[in-house]
Amino acid sequence: MKIFATDLGKTASSSDIIYDALRGSIISGQVQAGESxxxxxxANLFNVSRIPVRExxxxxxxxxxxxSLRYKGYIVSPLSHAxxxxxxxxxxxxxxxxxxxxxxxxxxxxxxxxxxxxxxxSSETEATKWGEWNRLFHETLYxxxxxxxxxxxxxxxxxxxxxxxxxxxxxxxxxDKARHEHLGILNAxxxxxxxxxxxxxxxxxxxxxxxxxxxxxxxxxxx
Numbered sequence: 001m002k003i004f005a006t007d008l009g010k011t012a013s014s015s016d017i018i019y020d021a022l023r024g025s026i027i028s029g030q031v032q033a034g035e036s037x038x039x040x041x042x043a044n045l046f047n048v049s050r051i052p053v054r055e056x057x058x059x060x061x062x063x064x065x066x067x068s069l070r071y072k073g074y075i076v077s078p079l080s081h082a083x084x085x086x087x088x089x090x091x092x093x094x095x096x097x098x099x100x101x102x103x104x105x106x107x108x109x110x111x112x113x114x115x116x117x118x119x120x121x122s123s124e125t126e127a128t129k130w131g132e133w134n135r136l137f138h139e140t141l142y143x144x145x146x147x148x149x150x151x152x153x154x155x156x157x158x159x160x161x162x163x164x165x166x167x168x169x170x171x172x173x174x175x176d177k178a179r180h181e182h183l184g185i186l187n188a189x190x191x192x193x194x195x196x197x198x199x200x201x202x203x204x205x206x207x208x209x210x211x212x213x214x215x216x217x218x219x220x221x222x223x
């Protein structure tokens with residue numbers, strides 16, 4: 001199991017740090033769907049008791065990232081096609097609203113930061129970094145919406161599919177399409193065209209969903 005760990009024996013915020021480490025490992029795909037998360041192993045890894053580990057796992061369970069199974073403990077939550085469809089319905093309806101509101105009050109600082117992430121995504125040669133730059137690009141464009149509850153829902157929805165998105169970018173040669181679509185969304189924001197940014201964002205999300213489902217179906221047939 002690949003999880004970055006530090007000695008937290010004397011750290012007051014052990015639960016928070018364990019939560020962040022586990023969450024990062026899950027959404028990056030380092031710990032995969034269906035994989036067991038052993039509390040004793042995690043506690044030893046961070047040099048803490050099982051109490052902060054249980055607290056972290058409860059938070060992850062509330063977000064749907066892990067699942068508690070009777071007699072088996074915690075596993076990383078698998079994602080069915082039906083669940084993925086629902087998550088993408090949420091994203092395709094909510095994220096266009098968020099970006100349109102964000103464009104109305106978008107600062108030059110936000111645009112500059114988004115441009116940097118767009119460039120990093122386009123020029124990155126290390127495939128494992130594509131998912132990170134992709135997410136930071138979108139999150140930056142959403143942050144001026146002044147809708148914290150909306151942003152929380154968006155973040156949780158992306159968390160559930162992030163590992164699949166990263167795999168899809170790497171394995172389906174989806175980078176060229178994503179680069180082109182990111183640039184279109186960014187230009188709409190620069191031109192203060194919120195409605196166009198919303199439409200392009202919705203198209204981007206639905207296109208990603210289509211490619212992802214096709215990829216998963218192909219993988220299922222091969223297995």
